[in-house]
Structure formats: structure tokens, C-alpha cells
Amino acid sequence: MPAIVVALAVLALFALGYRYYSPYLARKVFALDPAYATPAHTMRDGIDFIPTNKHVLFGHHFTSVAGAAPIVGPAIAVFWGWGPALAWIVLGTIFAAGVHDFGSIVVSVRHRAKSIGTLASDVINKRARTLFLLIIFFLLTLVNAVFAVVIGNLFVANPGAVLPIVLEIPLAIAIGQYIYRTRSPALIPSILGVIVLYATIPLGQLFPISLDGFAQFLGVEQTRNIWVVLLFAYTFVAARLPVWLLLQPRDYINSHQLFIALAVILLGIGIGLNTIVAPVVNDVPAGSPSWFPLLFITIACGAISGFHSLVASGTTSKQIDKDTDARYVGYMGAVGEGSLALGSVLACTAGVAATQVEWEALYADFATASGSSTQNFVAGIAAFAGNLGVPIALGTIFAAVVVISFAATTMDTGVRLQRYIVQEIAEVAGARALARNATAATTIAVLVPLAMALLPGGGEAGYTFGVLWQLFGTTNQLTAGLALAVIAVWVTRNRRNATAVLIPLVFLLVMTTWALIINLVKFVEQGQWVLAPLDAIIFLLALWLIVEAAIALRDARRNPVPDPPGPTVEGDVGARRSSDG
Amino acid sequence: MRGAAVTADRLRAAWRSLERAHEAVFVAPLRRAGAREARRQADVLRTLVLLESLGVDNPVGYEVLDLVPYLVADLHAWHVRTGRERYGDVGVCC
Numbered sequence: 001m002p003a004i005v006v007a008l009a010v011l012a013l014f015a016l017g018y019r020y021y022s023p024y025l026a027r028k029v030f031a032l033d034p035a036y037a038t039p040a041h042t043m044r045d046g047i048d049f050i051p052t053n054k055h056v057l058f059g060h061h062f063t064s065v066a067g068a069a070p071i072v073g074p075a076i077a078v079f080w081g082w083g084p085a086l087a088w089i090v091l092g093t094i095f096a097a098g099v100h101d102f103g104s105i106v107v108s109v110r111h112r113a114k115s116i117g118t119l120a121s122d123v124i125n126k127r128a129r130t131l132f133l134l135i136i137f138f139l140l141t142l143v144n145a146v147f148a149v150v151i152g153n154l155f156v157a158n159p160g161a162v163l164p165i166v167l168e169i170p171l172a173i174a175i176g177q178y179i180y181r182t183r184s185p186a187l188i189p190s191i192l193g194v195i196v197l198y199a200t201i202p203l204g205q206l207f208p209i210s211l212d213g214f215a216q217f218l219g220v221e222q223t224r225n226i227w228v229v230l231l232f233a234y235t236f237v238a239a240r241l242p243v244w245l246l247l248q249p250r251d252y253i254n255s256h257q258l259f260i261a262l263a264v265i266l267l268g269i270g271i272g273l274n275t276i277v278a279p280v281v282n283d284v285p286a287g288s289p290s291w292f293p294l295l296f297i298t299i300a301c302g303a304i305s306g307f308h309s310l311v312a313s314g315t316t317s318k319q320i321d322k323d324t325d326a327r328y329v330g331y332m333g334a335v336g337e338g339s340l341a342l343g344s345v346l347a348c349t350a351g352v353a354a355t356q357v358e359w360e361a362l363y364a365d366f367a368t369a370s371g372s373s374t375q376n377f378v379a380g381i382a383a384f385a386g387n388l389g390v391p392i393a394l395g396t397i398f399a400a401v402v403v404i405s406f407a408a409t410t411m412d413t414g415v416r417l418q419r420y421i422v423q424e425i426a427e428v429a430g431a432r433a434l435a436r437n438a439t440a441a442t443t444i445a446v447l448v449p450l451a452m453a454l455l456p457g458g459g460e461a462g463y464t465f466g467v468l469w470q471l472f473g474t475t476n477q478l479t480a481g482l483a484l485a486v487i488a489v490w491v492t493r494n495r496r497n498a499t500a501v502l503i504p505l506v507f508l509l510v511m512t513t514w515a516l517i518i519n520l521v522k523f524v525e526q527g528q529w530v531l532a533p534l535d536a537i538i539f540l541l542a543l544w545l546i547v548e549a550a551i552a553l554r555d556a557r558r559n560p561v562p563d564p565p566g567p568t569v570e571g572d573v574g575a576r577r578s579s580d581g
Numbered sequence: 582m583r584g585a586a587v588t589a590d591r592l593r594a595a596w597r598s599l600e601r602a603h604e605a606v607f608v609a610p611l612r613r614a615g616a617r618e619a620r621r622q623a624d625v626l627r628t629l630v631l632l633e634s635l636g637v638d639n640p641v642g643y644e645v646l647d648l649v650p651y652l653v654a655d656l657h658a659w660h661v662r663t664g665r666e667r668y669g670d671v672g673v674c675c
Binding site for chain 1: 599600602603604605606607608609610611612613614615616617618620658661662664
């Protein structure tokens with residue numbers, strides 16, 4: 001089937017979801033009120049709290065939530081065929097992610113733009129705050145581990161991408177300094193910056209950097225592990241730098257790369273008319289993991305991702321100009337992420353191979369499929385770029401640079417956030433010495449995922465990368481579950497029908513718990529004594545979340561406490577209640 | 582000739598629109614990061630001034646003594662930003 005037909009069909013379904021389902025959510029479930037004075041107005045400070053045009057805010061929100069995760073998950077999941085992967089992306093985006101992202105913004109806006117962790121404590125109970133911290137700890141540990149492996153694999157497979165990635169660091173700092181020090185428009189310097197970045201790609205091709213010899217010298221079997229150690233050494237330093245110096249400017253360059261990559265995918269399949277060569281449902285080898293329920297934790301970002309609730313409640317809710325803007329920003333943010341996942345599915349089913357036989361060789365078994373998933377995406381994007389006249393070798397490095405840039409920024413943010421989480425958990429546990437020692441907290445934030453990443457993977461005797469990825473998916477889905485529980489309790493308390501929130505919540509918790517049990521049994525049978533306890537801990541967190549959500553929902557139903565009337569845009573506090581209509 | 586001038590004007594207007602859109606979507610978050618850092622440093626200074634006003638020893642107590650009168654107005658903006666509608670005793674701040 002032509003990839004462009006599938007792309008247009010999926011985009012049309014997303015459009016229908018926005019056109020018909022999101023207004024239902026806005027009116028009946030979240031009861032948006034155009035007169036509600038949002039925190040951007042009532043707490044305006046010109047920096048965090050600032051009313052922002054909804055199209056501009058969508059740009060901020062989308063570039064913050066989009067990363068490497070909606071690329072990697074679908075690139076693994078097409079192992080089961082493109083049908084199940086795409087079906088989950090479409091249904092998940094329309095009925096789960098749309099509700100989750102949209103609802104996270106609304107609940108935060110109605111609670112003075114508080115973050116989801118604080119909201120869990122306020123709306124559910126104080127134990128939920130501890131639960132949130134623990135889920136986020138494991139989420140970040142696994143995020144940092146899997147992205148270190150992703151980058152390490154890509155560096156080994158694409159030595160030409162190393163130089164552009166290294167040169168991106170001073171380039172980002174220079175652009176950042178230019179923007180901070182001048183008030184003049186940054187469009188031309190930004191275009192020049194992106195041109196300079198992509199000009200380093202042929203340079204990278206001329207001077208590929210490989211650590212194979214160094215690894216042999218050290219007696220390290222896998223070169224990837226050298227890269228993993230170097231990456232964590234980099235993040236240890238980067239996580240201690242101010243965000244405005246390196247992290248934010250890197251994000252700035254990435255936000256441009258995101259739109260360039262999306263344009264390459266859409267134009268590439270539009271011009272090249274690539275055909276999907278993968279089967280709709282793949283006849284996987286005996287002994288392979290079953291798609292049901294593992295598909296739902298393999299694709300997290302792109303179908304539904306708890307990480308979005310952190311962005312929605314952390315920054316986006318502070319900039320919502322009108323209550324009703326939350327529909328456009330939140331729902332369309334989910335659609336944007338789903339579109340990125342769609343691009344990944346197409347790259348790995350239509351771009352990466354010209355025939356089904358070629359494709360089946362790449363996705364011969366689960367270990368092969370997951371180990372080379374990101375490289376398959378890179379090869380697919382290179383093929384799409386080839387349709388636009390870009391030589392395949394350069395297109396490959398371009399795609400690798402895009403994915404590594406996203407993954408590296410995620411790692412940088414992840415280690416930094418993990419440092420805060422370690423300090424906060426230490427504070428809750430009464431370990432004040434650790435809570436006040438940023439260096440010790442950063443060391444823990446680096447060493448734990450480093451240990452996870454260095455354990456054997458990628459298809460050798462140990463576990464496969466896909467299994468580590470699925471564990472990351474479970475923590476991401478539990479974060480989404482916690483956010484959905486907060487939204488459901490808030491909707492129920494306000495005497496509105498929470499079915500649209502409860503269905504994805506129950507589905508997500510059942511699938512995640514089921515997948516955790518399946519993996520736990522497998523790990524115990526295989527004697528995986530690192531993964532088994534980790535899986536068991538995440539399983540216990542899932543049970544804890546189910547219990548807390550059930551108790552909070554029961555209490556909300558028995559004793560609904562609607563929100564007091566909120567401030568209006570005219571400053572007429574208490575003039576009217578939020579309308580249910 | 583006139584047609585060329587009109588086209589040039591339209592191109593300039595389109596370029597300015599593009600610059601404004603780029604500034605709002607891409608550059609504004611980066612500028613805010615700088616402003617946030619400046620505010621963080623101001624918060625550190627505010628803490629030092631507050632310590633001085635409370636009589637707590639701090640390494641730059643003498644240097645920040647003159648800034649104490651500015652503290653109250655600044656304190657108001659700070660507690661509103663942190664989500665507290667009221668701060669301190671009546672008459673002290675708001």
C-alpha cells in the first residue's frame with residue numbers, strides 16, 4: 001500500500017478526532033469556560049506566567065513533548081506488523097493521549113497551574129505524591145538508560161554522525177549567547193546555525209569517529225559501552241551547568257530540526273510514493289513476545305505518554321491565555337506526537353526496505369528488530385531524504401544527527417530531573433545530607449542508569465534492548481495512569497461524567513499490569529536477576545496506583561466537592577460558576 | 582517599476598511576519614530561560630537582603646543593607662509568583 005495513502009488516512013482520522021471528540025471533552029467532561037481567568041492572567045509575571053497566543057503555545061508545547069521516544073517505540077513495534085502499531089497509535093492518540101494531554105492542562109489551569117506531582121497530592125492524597133516521586137524515579141532511570149543505549153548504537157552504526165553532534169555543542173552555546181545578548185530578531189542567525197550544523201554532516205562523513213580500536217585496546221567487547229560511559233560522563237557535567245547555557249540552546253536547535261524532519265518525511269513519501277513492504281500483521285517466529293498486551297507498553301509516546309502531563313502542567317498551563325485554548329494546545333499536542341509516531345512507522349515499513357524479503361531480514365526476530373530499531377528509522381528517513389535528492393550516505397547521517405540530538409537532550413534533561421527527584425526522595429526519607437548535596441545526587445542519577453545501560457543487551461545472551469524499552473514504557477504508562485487518575489477524580493468531584501477519562505485509565509492500567517506480570521514470569525524463568533526485581537517493583541507501584549485511584553474515585557463519587565467559582569477575566573471573582581454546558 | 586516596488590514591499594512584510602512568528606514560537610522560550618536565570622539570581626539577592634533585615638548573619642550583610650527598603654515591594658511580586666495570595670502580617674506586605 002502507498003505510504004502517502006496511509007499517512008493521509010491517519011491524518012484524516014486525527015482531524016476527525018479533533019473536530020468531533022475534543023469538543024465533547026471540552027463541553028461535557030472538562031466544562032471549559034471562556035470567561036475563566038487563567039493563571040497566566042491572575043499570576044502574570046512576564047516569564048513563566050504569561051498569556052500566550054494558542055498557536056504559539058502549541059508550538060512551545062509540541063516542541064517540548066516531541067523527542068526520540070515516539071520514534072523508537074513504533075520502530076520496535078512494527079515487528080508485529082504495521083497494522084497493530086498504527087491502530088494503537090490512532091486509537092491511543094484520539095481516545096487516550098488527547099484526553100490525557102488536554103485534561104492535564106485543564107486540571108492544572110483550574111489549580112493555579114500546579115504541577116502534576118503536586119496535583120496528585122492535592123486531588124488524590126499525600127501518599128500519591130510519594131508514589132509519583134517513585135514512578136518518576138524509575139521512569140527517569142530507564143529513560144536515561146535506554147537513550148544512552150540508543151545513542152551508543154547510533155554512534156557505532158554511524159561514525160559520521162559523531163563530529164556533527166560534538167560540533168553542535170559549541171554551536172548551540174554560540175546561538176544561545178547571541179539570543180541572550182541581543183534583542184534583534186534571531187531568524188537569520190538561526191537559519192545560519194542550522195545550515196552550519198548540516199554543513200558539518202559532509203565533514204562528519206569525511207572524518208568518521210570510531211572507538212572500535214579504543215574498545216579493543218581496553219578489552220571491551222562492545223564499543224557501544226564505551227560510548228555509553230562517555231555519554232554519562234558528559235551528562236554528569238551537563239546536568240550541573242545552568243539550563244540556559246547548554247540545555248535550552250540545544251533544545252532550541254532541536255525544535256528547528258523537528259520541523260525539518262517532519263517535512264522530510266511528508267515530502268519524501270509524497271514525492272517518492274514509497275510503498276509499505278511490511279505485512280499488516282507479521283507472522284512472528286515461534287517464541288516471540290505476543291503483541292497483546294506488550295504493544296501497549298512498547299509504544300508509549302505516540303499513543304499516550306505520561307511525560308506529556310509533566311510538560312502540560314509544568315509550563316504549558318502557566319501560559320494558557322483562555323481556558324478554551326486548552327483544547328487546541330493539549331489535543332493537538334497529542335496529535336502532533338501521534339504524527340511523529342506515524343512517521344516512524346512509515347520510515348520503518350516503507351522507507352527502510354524496498355521488498356518484503358528485505359524487511360523480514362531486518363525484523364527477523366524480536367532481538368534483531370529491537371536492537372536495530374533506531375537504525376531502521378534512520379535508514380528509512382535517509383530513503384525519504386533520497387526522494388528529495390539528498391545522497392543516501394548524507395541522508396543517513398542527517399537522520400542519525402536528528403535522532404541523537406533528540407535523545408541526547410532527553411538524557412541531559414533526564415539526568416538533571418533525576419538529580420532533583422533523588423534530592424526530593426532523600427528529603428521525604430529524612431536523608432538531609434543527600435538532599436542537600438547536589439554532587440552526590442547527580443552521581444546517583446548517573447550511576448543507576450549507567451549500570452542498567454551497561455548490562456548485556458542487544459541480542460546477546462542477556463536481555464534484548466526491546467525488553468529494557470518495554471520497562472521504560474511501563475513507567476511512562478504508569479505516569480500517564482497517575483495523571484488520568486487525577487483528571488478522573490477532579491471530573492467526578494465536579495459531578496460530571498468521567499467515562500471518557502476512566503476508559504483510557506482502566507485500559508492503560510490493565511494492559512500495563514498484565515504486561516508487567518508476563519515479563520516478570522519470563523524474567524524469573526530466565527534467571528534475569530536484575531530485571532525481575534525491577535519489574536516486580538514497578539508492578540507493586542502499579543498496584544499501589546490502582547488502589548489509590550480506586551479509593552480516590554470512590555470518595556469523589558460519594559462526596560463530590562465541586563470547585564468553588566473561579567475568577568473571571570474581568571476580575572469579578574465568584575461572579576459565576578463554571579458552566580457544565 | 583511601481584509593480585516591482587509593491588512586490589518588494591510585500592516580500593519585506595512577509596519576511597517581517599515570518600520573523601515575528603519565529604520569534605514567538607522558537608526564540609521566546611529561550612529568552613525566557615535567560616530571564617528566569619536573572620530572576621533566580623535576584624531571588625538569591627532577595628534572600629540575602631531578607632536575612633539582613635531579620636538580623637541573621639550573612640557574608641554580604643553590609644553590602645545589602647541599603648537594599649532593605651526595596652525588599653517589601655519585591656517580596657510581594659515573589660509571593661504572588663510562588664502561588665501565595667497573602668504573605669506575612671497585615672500591613673507588612675499586602
